[in-house]
Amino acid sequence: MTDLIIEATQLTKSFKGDPALRGLDLRVPAGSIFGFLGRNGAGKTTTIKTLMGLLRSDSGTAKVFGTPVTDADRSAAIRRRIGFVTEDKELYPYMTVEQIVRFTRSFFPKWRDDLERRYLRMFELPLAKNIPDLSKGMRSKLMLLLAISRGAELLILDEPTDGLDPVATQDVLRELVTVAASEGTTMFFSSHQLGEVETIADHIGIIDQGKMIVAGSLDDLKARYQRITVVFGDLTQTPARWVDGVESVREEGRMISILASHNAGAIVEQARSIPGAAVECFPVTLKEIFLEHVRSS
DSSP states (O other): OOOEEEEEEEEEEEETTEEEEEEEEEEEETTOEEEEEOOTTSSHHHHHHHHTTSSOOSEEEEEETTEETTOTTTHHHHHHTEEEEOSSOOOOTTOBHHHHHHHHHTTOTTOOHHHHHHHHHHTTOOTTSBGGGSOHHHHHHHHHHHHHHTTOSEEEEESTTTTOOHHHHHHHHHHHHHHHHHHOOEEEEEOSOHHHHHHHOSEEEEEETTEEEEEEEHHHHHHHOEEEEEEOSOGGGSOSSOOTTEEEEEEETTEEEEEESSOHHHHHHHHHTSTTOEEEEEOOOHHHHHHHHHHHO
16 A cells, blocks of 8 residues: 555644535545646635644644644654745745855755755855845745755645745656755645646645545546547437536537546447447547536546
8 A cells, every 4th residue: 555645534623613624535545736726716725834834733643644633742753854835935034045054054954965966056046135125936945945945745835836936846846856866855835826736746636615526646537538539410419418427518619528437438429329429439638527527527
């Protein structure tokens, strides 16, 4: 059985009676790059803060490195093994870049001087500049440096490329993949940029209204889902009921477009049994899977 770095079961959390998490289940395998997706307000940040021990769930359990996040005696030890990049990119405003790097380094015995130098150079971070004078993109780069250089076994990243230009974004994504491959670091990151997630993630979870609605290996999901187009000579020939596996059917003139989540072969066979129907199959993107499930949810 695959070791799990993060394991959450039936997490619930409400704020003033408004549910943010509604029985969330989450499994993040060791060594994976896990993309955590959802609309604004879906529960992503609440989940991350719960995993970090910054919020306490109303019910359910959450473990990181096999230890419950509510274990007060071991919570500090858990966090020392985690590198965290927050969504708001808040840092101590009274420090310079050099001061906050030196300050953070002092807390982590496994601090990687080689990675610190690498990212100072790569990200072109100005050592003498005050934190409030940095752009949001620069603060994102600085937080990534602080998170990765501490020698973390798990990186929890909330919108890590926020504020970065396309070139810097590609550099950061390439480095995240390199760190995961060379150091065996597990990464759990939330992002609205589906293209970025599809580029580097090997596992995904889609959350909506506080529940996990799709989760698994990205390769498995993309292999299982198919876009099937059927062109009819006469739309009256459209089946009244399709076989199991059809997620959605969209009509476009004499053509219908079917998104299949499984059983694609049987759906194609049913379509081809209709006289005169022309049938084609296409792979789907992560964006299609995300939009279909979130809209239907």
